[in-house]
Amino acid sequence: MSRRDNVPTQQAGEYLAAAELARAGATCATFAGNVRHFDLIASGPGGYVPVQVKAKRAGDWQLNIEDFAEVTFAGDKQIVGTPRPAPVPGLFYVFVHIGTYGSDEFFVLDWLIVLREAECCGPGHHVLSSTFLALAGESPGA
DSSP, X not given: OOHHHXXXXXXXXXXXXXXXXXXXXXXXXXXXXXXXXXXXXXXXTTEEXXXXXXXXXXXXXXXXXXXXXXXXXXXTEEEEEEEOOOSSTTOEEEEEEOOSTTOOEEEEEEHHHXXXXXXXXXXXXXEXXXXXXXXXXXXXXX
């Protein structure tokens, strides 16, 4: 699937996440993919939080291990090294499973939880499964 094919899913995920956060009392600003490390800012009485949104309609969420750790190669072998710090302080991820109208699922995880999952599971583009997120995450509406 090309990047262009994913754009409607990405956009829907960002707006659904912003709507859920707003429903929970936050004020949100979206950036339509124009900021490198986050897709929206949620703010409230306690301050602001940068949020990276990952959306899918089916399957699992894909992450690039190089966003979370230094990666080198020894011949054909990929070596996952030192974890990277969060690219921006206080970064959260919202993973959105876009279902039929009214059945969307949201999983909110802080950077460290996503980093730990990415570290433990090895090289390359890493898959975060819905099962892991159901155990580690928390839906905004929960």
